[in-house]
Amino acid sequence: MPGTMNTVMLDRPAEEIQEPATLPRLLQGIRPEGPLGLRSHLALHGPLPRVRTGGRRRGREQAGAFIEDLERSGLLGRGGAGFPAAVKMRAVAAAKGRAIVVGNGCEGEPASMKDRTLIQTLPHLIIDGGIIAAEAVGADEVILAMCESSPESTDAITAAIEERGGEGSHSPNLRVAEVPSHYSAGQETALVNHLGGGPSLPTFTPPRVFEKGISGRPTLVNNVETLAHIALISRHGSRWFRQLGTPSQPGSSLVTLSGAVAHPGVYEIETGSSLSSLINAGGGATGPMRGALIGGYGGSWIAGEYLRGIALSNEHLAPHGATLGAGVVHLLSDQACPVAETASLARWMAGQSARQCGPCIHGLDALSEALDQVASGAAPARAGQRISRLASLTARRGACAHPDGAVRMIISGIEAFETEFADHARHGHCEQCSREPELPVPHRPLNMPAPRGKEARR
């Protein structure tokens, strides 16, 4: 079992620089006054060791060597999909054409704050990672994609780029781009679609973006946290990275702890550490927990009875049908109604569909309807069977993973809160149903031309 966890919270003063083999790693040097400037960043972490220092051929060898070391580090992407970073990088490096790197800071998950926290406090770490990634794949540009609804993020990154000389003065070129804030805008293909001048909507794959992305060029899309880890791995190496975490999911991870806890916020944990230790670091639970939502709104619910034994790594969460995903850890208080929360999220996820694929549109809408009926006690007989069938008709039949996530969240909710769902089906709304849902469901209009009409004609 991994050792004790040392986390940094946003409202505490910066810790003195620790040995890199412990925590904090990413969140080292974080300060409440604002972003860490370039000089302090360099004083803290040292200069950025460039990947390519020789001529063309030597540079390519060096890039290959770096990617191999990244592979040894076992770094998985931190955007939610958990894909091995080195594999993606290698694919982009090997593809035809001049590559381009995108740092994905569009945090569409309403319950996640880790990305914007990192962007607004430690932008130089992200930029470092972008530069290293660009050298590794031979890209001449790094685009840092920020959410339109978060001007503070755009400002922080822009200021950081200015400190390095501004757009156009650096090699690789560094530039900021603003992206719509709806849920699917941060999806890899939707992001690339938008940055290439198209609508902010997912596209069909193949071709995948690592082969043909922006303007047909091989595009490396990495979450900003992933880039931050890359920045540290380039300085300290893969062996250092593996000193924390589990063999299958090494290193540290940022999580957003929210809900029934004294100090909600962004925490850096050692992957594989226990949920209990995270809750303790968060000042302890504020009351009994009905359950937890892990990963994101496309993640999984886990019933309260299991929470004490849970460890935060994909491997340990798998038996519960969950993954760390986008690092969302929301503790549902016993004041909340899990049925109402699940139905609320389902309705939101249905509304955030890009509405390009029939099964997603119809399936998520129908599932929402069904959940609302169960919650209000108006469900027809065999509602459970219908929901099961709808789930299998909806998952994995869209162009992106949005319906898959929504279905996973819904089914895990029904399984984790079996009793509550049965009660609602029989007796309708409970006392707690009338409260505002705990999990935020922000209004996020899909501000773009509607895709071609997808309603089935029967």
Add this chain to the structure above:
Amino acid sequence: MSLPLAASGGSIYWYLTRSTGVVALLLLTAAIVLGVLDVRRWSTPRWPRFLIDSLHRSVSLLALVFLVIHILTSVLDSFAPISLTDAVIPFIGTYRPFWLGLGAVAFDLILAVIGTSLLRARLGYSSWRAVHWLTYASWPIALLHGFGTGSDVKSTWLLGLSVLCLAAVLVAVLVRVLDGWPADKAVRGSALAGAGVFSLFLLLWLPGGPLGSEWPRRSGTPAALLPHHSHTPSTSTGSH
């Protein structure tokens, strides 16, 4: 060169051009009706989707075949001075230039629609779809051409047939519009208005126009060909 026929006169080409014109109108009407059935996803166990779609494509191609024969025979027929270019370039002919020209316009539109359909795979869906809307323009233009140039317009059966075809197309358009297509309300309104205006126009124009007196002269038949010049439709080796 024409074959002298019976006393009622008329070369074989003259008959062919008129008959193929009528058949083309029927086929184009059928193509539109099938097209609407297709997009409305109408089907029964004996008429599956792929059959309706396939029929729509085949009927459209057949209409084109009949149109080509219609054009060639009208050129070959020596009564009316129609050249091949008149068939594709509108309004430059000497025989009823405006009404014949409408035929050329309709033909050009149909060529565009069918051409893009044959090259669909290469053009991509959106470009193909955009051009396909032109069918709704080509049909009324073809009908007007028929009324304006047709020598059988006054015959009851042909008039009746034309009215039936018009009814079929109007129903097809109505079905599409009531189904909520196109998505834009203004466009739907214009489509309905256009159909209404067109029908009203025909109702008001036909009696005093093609069905009235002096239509051949008023529509631009060259003077030399008009009946009072005692020139019969069939010309054999000797003229007058």
Add this chain to the structure above:
Amino acid sequence: MSRRVRVNPITCEAHGMCAELLPERIKLDEWGYPIVDGAPLEGEQVDHAVRAARACPTFALLVNNERR
């Protein structure tokens, strides 16, 4: 080399011809959208699959080669 059918769900508009022309691999859900069996095509099924792909009005049905 095995050939399989797949659907581009973005361009698919539930016309339903694919299910008529390749019922061994494609069924329609309650909304008219295809549920595709991605198993390799056998023998004559390849020709039927190609015909179905050509019949699709929106080019949503794809017949892929896979090199193994």
